[in-house]
Amino acid sequence: MKIQLTISDIIKQICPTFTAGLICAKVNNSPYDEFLWEEIKKEIIHTQQKYPLESISKRDTILATRKAYKALGKDPNRYRPSAEALCRRLTKGLGLYKISTLVDLINLVSIRTGYSIGGFDADKINGNLILGVGQEGELFHAIGRGILNIEGLPVYRDMTGPIGTPTSDEERTKLTFDTTRVLIIINGYSGKDGIKEAAEFTVNLLNKYARAYDVETEYVQV
Template sequence: MNEVKLTVSNEILRVCPQFCLSAIRCKVKNTPHNNQLWEELEAFSAEFRSRYSMEEINKREAILATRQAYKKLGKDPNRYRPSAEALCRRIMKGNSLYPIDTLVDLINLVSLKTGYSIGGFDLDQIRGNLELGVGMAGERFEAIGRGLLNIEGLPVYRDEMGGIGTPTSDEERTKITAETTHLLMIINGYSGRKGLPEATSYSVELLKKYAEAREITIFSSTEF
């Protein structure tokens, strides 16, 4: 598998000194749909609607911290919502999530449960190492399913070819597809380390259960 080193820029650490991440690298088998996983996701969605109100979503610790990082970088989190918040709001509106494929559905479930905005990438499409920095004016970023996204002021992971992931959306070039066999999953803790180990363990459990994950390597930000 592609050996990727991850670093966090001083630009990010200045506005969010508590930032931590957890990254999972593994071999996987993606499938178009997994009924058991989808039932688990639907069951959690129903539970979520019974526990939260729309007004409480952006006060969840991980979501709130991501929004605060956006504001400090000059980005409006109501216009460019973190993906975890967008997923939660969709559920609260009574709308079902769109099934994509097993890996993406799995990542969405973890994001919903934890409030973390999670990057899911085809590791074989990443070129060189990754650094988490801040988007620049005019920087090209083709967001998955939504076209060109203005990432100026957004936290963004870049490889040697350009941006591949923000908390709002990932990029088309490195997205998960039916052909993905090597996964890089990055859990972004703008709220700090608290909760990251549990989210990582849960992610690995799901990856083993639904995507036949093997050769699993886990990194924390302190190791980068």
């Protein structure tokens, strides 16, 4: 895997069990896949039945991410982890946006597992990555939501600047229909248990719906 990830000392301190699952693959993105959406619809029904609104924040993977936010001084009710926001939306009956096959399959993994997952165009990443913490005044154009205050959020940075947090990814490295190489990062603030299974599920979806090849998977632990 050409893109390497380093975990900063502050993340090691606040979450000594943190584990990231990294998947890099060459892919073919598309606007929509009917069979993928059949899987997504089933998962939406399952989520609505299994997780009442008040229970979503207590899912192990989501709760661990929220605890990391609190440890860094960030309010997880105001800046919800993306997996929690997705599940809350579904439980409220608001449905799920159709974005693209790559984004949609990442959302499926996130809904099923509760992990907040970053999806990036690997060719737009400048150098290697470090997982640190957002600073005051650091500029971050969140996808679909404008400027996001990332101070106190866990944040991935390349040599140019921040590219992703568990709440939202950055416009600069977002997935598009032109993306041919994807980097997916599964954020395991709850530890290593479940990360491998989530990564394997993700790779399976990439193979089925994005015609993935040259797939590489790596796990980075504190």
